[in-house]
Structures are given as structure tokens and as C-alpha cells.
Amino acid sequence: MKALLVALLLAGNADEEVLNRFNDPFEAVSSDIADCPEPRGPRITAAEARVQAHARAERGTTCWLKGQCSEPNAFRYDAGIAVALRERLQGAAALKPSSLWLTVQGRVVYFEGCVERQEQAAELEALARGLPDVQQALALVRVGRHGALPYRRLN
Numbered sequence: 001m002k003a004l005l006v007a008l009l010l011a012g013n014a015d016e017e018v019l020n021r022f023n024d025p026f027e028a029v030s031s032d033i034a035d036c037p038e039p040r041g042p043r044i045t046a047a048e049a050r051v052q053a054h055a056r057a058e059r060g061t062t063c064w065l066k067g068q069c070s071e072p073n074a075f076r077y078d079a080g081i082a083v084a085l086r087e088r089l090q091g092a093a094a095l096k097p098s099s100l101w102l103t104v105q106g107r108v109v110y111f112e113g114c115v116e117r118q119e120q121a122a123e124l125e126a127l128a129r130g131l132p133d134v135q136q137a138l139a140l141v142r143v144g145r146h147g148a149l150p151y152r153r154l155n
Contacts, residue, residue, distance in 0.1 A: 015046040017152075022056065024050070025082035025104040029089055029111075035145065036099035036114035037153040061108050069107075069112035071073075077133045078104040084131050085109065100141070107135040112151040114142045 001124035010015065020026055058077065063069035071077060082104045089095055091155035098120060100113035109128040115121060121139035140150040 007098045011091070012114075018043040018045055021046070022052075022105075024075075024122070025078050025102070027086075027102055029086065029102045029112075030095045030098045032095075032155060033099040033116070033145065036142070037149060038155075039101050039103075039112035039140075040152040041101055041103045041110075041112065043104060043147050043154070050123070063107070074081050074106040074135075075109050081107065081109065081131060081133055085128055085134075088127055088131065092123075092127060093122045094127060098103045098141075100124075107133055109134055109137040111139040114145070115139075116144065137139035 006049065018040060020042045022042065023042055026041045026043075060073035062073050063074040064072045069077070074140050082102065087102070098113060098115045099153075100111050100115070103110040103112065111124050111128075113120075116123075121141050124139045127138040142149050
């Protein structure tokens with residue numbers, strides 16, 4: 001009986017744990033600004049994953065059905081986009097100074113974190129949009145060291 005209770009409690013905790021449940025590309029690309037809170041990125045609970053599953057499946061195949069993707073699922077592009085974007089970001093002036101994390105989900109690129117200048121956000125978005133297969137790019141960043149965060153933080 002005790003073992004069953006412990007197993008149920010552990011299972012409940014596992015459902016609440018935030019994980020990258022769809023294995024979306026997610027990584028830090030810079031770390032110049034101290035005290036920039038790490039974003040939650042694609043890490044979600046099991047309940048959030050269940051809610052997102054249908055929309056992700058629909059979004060992934062709609063691209064192909066409309067003739068906008070050569071792949072049968074828009075999420076198949078994400079790993080390649082992340083690799084190409086990492087290469088493009090090497091030495092990019094838009095990264096200096098910043099503390100940023102990159103997420104790619106269904107051909108959409110998200111930059112989350114902190115930048116020193118407002119112009120960096122537009123420059124980062126333009127760099128990402130210039131890549132083949134990128135449908136949209138969004139920089140959800142805090143400018144400077146103070147102010148509200150435009151993204152969900154990890155903790």
C-alpha cells in the first residue's frame with residue numbers, strides 16, 4: 001500500500017515537472033549580461049503538453065497540406081534551422097552584449113533574454129528571418145538590466 005502511494009506521489013510530481021517534452025531546439029546563445037533570468041523556453045508540464053499536442057499536430061501538417069512545406073511536418077525543420085542560426089549568429093554584432101536563449105518551434109524562432117540596446121531585437125529577428133525555412137522570428141527581450149520580462153522565466 002505504501003509503495004502504491006509513493007508511486008502515485010512521484011507520478012504526480014513528474015506531471016508537474018517542466019521539461020522540453022517535444023524536444024524543441026533550445027539553447028543559450030550568449031551570456032554577457034549578468035542576472036538575466038533564464039527563460040522557461042519550451043519546457044512545459046505534462047498537462048501543458050497534452051493541451052499543446054493537438055495544435056502542434058495540426059500546425060505541423062497544415063503547412064504541408066497547404067503546399068508551404070516540402071516536409072510533412074513543420075517541426076521537422078527546427079533542428080536544421082537551429083544549426084544554421086547558430087552559425088549565422090557567430091560573431092554577429094546583434095549579440096553583443098546580451099544574454100539570450102534560442103528556441104525553434106514549427107519554423108518559428110524565439111529569442112528570449114536580455115539585450116543592452118533596443119535595436120538588437122530587430123537585428124536578431126532579421127538575422128533569423130533571412131534563413132530559408134524560417135517562417136517567423138520573435139525577440140522577446142528585456143532591454144537593459146531592469147524592467148519587466150516579456151517571457152516566462154524558468155524559476
